[in-house]
Amino acid sequence: MTANRRKILDVLNGETLSPPPIWLMRQAGRYLPEYREVRAKAGGFLDLCYTPDFAVEVTLQPIRRYGFDAAILFSDILVIPDALQRNVTFSEGRGPAMDPIKVDEISALDGDGLLEHLAPVFETVRRLRVELPGETTLLGFCGAPWTVATYMIAGHGTTDQAPARLFGYQHPEQFDYLLALLADLSAEYLIAQIDAGADAVQIFDSWAGVLGEEEFDRYCIRPVARMIAAVRARRPAAKIIAFAKGAGLLLGNYRQKTGADAIGLDWTVPMSFAVDLQKDGPIQGNLDPMRVVAAGKAMEDGIDRILEKLGNGPLIFNLGHGITPQADPANVAALVARVRGTAA
Numbered sequence: 001m002t003a004n005r006r007k008i009l010d011v012l013n014g015e016t017l018s019p020p021p022i023w024l025m026r027q028a029g030r031y032l033p034e035y036r037e038v039r040a041k042a043g044g045f046l047d048l049c050y051t052p053d054f055a056v057e058v059t060l061q062p063i064r065r066y067g068f069d070a071a072i073l074f075s076d077i078l079v080i081p082d083a084l085q086r087n088v089t090f091s092e093g094r095g096p097a098m099d100p101i102k103v104d105e106i107s108a109l110d111g112d113g114l115l116e117h118l119a120p121v122f123e124t125v126r127r128l129r130v131e132l133p134g135e136t137t138l139l140g141f142c143g144a145p146w147t148v149a150t151y152m153i154a155g156h157g158t159t160d161q162a163p164a165r166l167f168g169y170q171h172p173e174q175f176d177y178l179l180a181l182l183a184d185l186s187a188e189y190l191i192a193q194i195d196a197g198a199d200a201v202q203i204f205d206s207w208a209g210v211l212g213e214e215e216f217d218r219y220c221i222r223p224v225a226r227m228i229a230a231v232r233a234r235r236p237a238a239k240i241i242a243f244a245k246g247a248g249l250l251l252g253n254y255r256q257k258t259g260a261d262a263i264g265l266d267w268t269v270p271m272s273f274a275v276d277l278q279k280d281g282p283i284q285g286n287l288d289p290m291r292v293v294a295a296g297k298a299m300e301d302g303i304d305r306i307l308e309k310l311g312n313g314p315l316i317f318n319l320g321h322g323i324t325p326q327a328d329p330a331n332v333a334a335l336v337a338r339v340r341g342t343a344a
Contacts, residue, residue, distance in 0.1 A: 004134030008070050009199055011282050011314045012239040012261045019340045020307075020315040021069035023139070024332070026322030027062040028074050032329060034061050045090035046082065049075045055124040056131065063136060065329065066336050070137040070316075071128060073193065075121055077143025077204055080185060081152050083117040084109055100155035100163075106174045111185045115192055122196040129197030137200060140193030144205035144244070145182035145223035152178070161210045168219065176218075183223040187230035190238075194231075200239035202264070203227065206321075209246015209266075216250045221257045228259040241284055245321060249273070255280055267320030271309045282314035287335075289319050295331040303338050 007021035029035055035058050042048035049055060059074040078096050082088040086098040101109075115122075129138055146164075154163040168175045190201045208220050224242055231238050243264030244254060255263050255277070265274055265285035277283055291302040306317065317339050323332070 006069075006135060006137045006199060008137040008139075008316055009239060011316050012200060012241070014282065014314055016312065016314050018311060020311060020317045021137075022317040022336060022339050023068040023070035023072065023137075024062075024319050024323055025072075027066075027068060027072065027332075028058045029323055030325035031323055031327045031332075032061055032065070045076070046079075046088065049079060050120040052120055052124045052127055055120075056127050059124070059128055060131060063132065066332060068136070068336070070139050071132055072139040072141060072202070073121070073125055073128065073198065075124075075141070077141075077148060077206075078151060079118060079121065080114070080143065080148055080182065080189065083114045084111070084185075086152060095157055096151060097156045098151065101152045101178075103167075103171050103174050106178050106181075109178075109181060111181070111188075114185055115188060118189060118192070122192050125193055125196035125198055138198050139241075140190060140196075140198030140201040142186045142189050142193075142201070142203060144203050144208070144220065144242075145179040145186065145227070146211075146219040147205050147207045148182050148186075149175070149178055149219075150207050161207050164207075165210070165215070168215065179219060179223045180226065183226040184230060187227045190227070190231050190240075191234055194235050194238055200241065200261075201231075202241040202243060203260075205242070205244040205247075207246075208244035208250075209248070211250075213250060216244075216247065217257075220244055220247070221254065224260075225258045232259065241316075243284070251277060262314075262316065264318065265320065269320075271305065275309055275313075278310055278313040278315070282316065283310065284316040284318050286318070286320040289321055289324050289327070292319070292327045292331050292335060293324060295328065295334065299331065299335060300338060303335065307339070 038054055038058050042054045055074045059071050063071050078088050088098045090096050150161040150164040153167050205220055239261050241262045242258055242260035245266045262282035262284050267286050267288035287302050291299045
């Protein structure tokens with residue numbers, strides 16, 4: 001093995017590694033006591049995201065604890081609407097909120113100054129690339145246009161994103177314009193992360209699962225394909241993971257239509273379908289986060305099944321969504337050890 005080999009990049013290039021490399025969504029988060037300490041010092045959540053000293057520290061914390069094969073930039077998918085002056089706020093116990101956008105406000109959205117507003121994020125990436133171990137992949141990320149748009153339209157998260165779905169039916173031209181604008185601005189954001197030192201990036205479409213087939217194609221596939229094409233036009237070697245949570249069988253041609261190098265899978269994707277998806281290229285996932293909370297046999301059986309069914313192809317081991325705050329850090333250590341075959 002060559003020095004400072006970044007295993008996740010090998011998998012994104014189509015290699016099969018045993019054991020597979022591992023990182024976990026939300027690996028820097030509230031389940032870690034050291035994260036909670038920094039979060040308390042930072043004050044507001046966006047202050048945590050926009051202060052490189054804090055953002056670098058919380059990104060590094062799970063790397064120090066567990067030696068994950070990737071660190072993911074600590075930030076949030078809603079920094080794009082924040083940069084668009086949508087008055088984004090985060091409240092403990094309530095989540096994010098912002099000014100709901102009106103139809104006649106969409107054409108006035110102005111992306112000028114977006115990269116300047118997000119300059120602290122790029123400073124965090126630059127510092128992380130210096131401070132991380134050489135073998136650790138640094139992942140940047142952003143939210144997918146559909147998911148970001150759902151928050152912009154409702155002003156907050158909803159269980160089924162009905163406000164955004166209704167908006168799309170009632171104002172299709174304006175909604176398409178919003179999705180295209182978010183795709184273009186997000187591509188610029190990802191390119192800037194890559195230029196600052198990110199080895200690869202992930203696009204999070206956390207609310208893809210509420211859409212029908214036609215809407216999934218229009219709201220998820222087309223904008224993400226637009227993003228990826230824009231990134232690749234300027235950074236042809238960029239490595240991109242796309243995660244459309246809840247999309248299920250609609251993932252069948254998602255990789256081909258979007259151009260993503262790897263696709264992330266949530267825990268509801270049938271294993272037989274995951275095996276088929278892996279035939280076309282790398283996949284990432286997909287342990288149920290509740291198994292990490294449960295620990296013991298429930299977690300071990302879930303890990304073993306993924307390794308048995310998907311370990312013979314290009315796989316990045318991950319959860320099917322983020323670690324939950326109630327997860328015990330000791331359970332995460334046991335998960336990493338089992339994946340790597342070092343469990344006692």
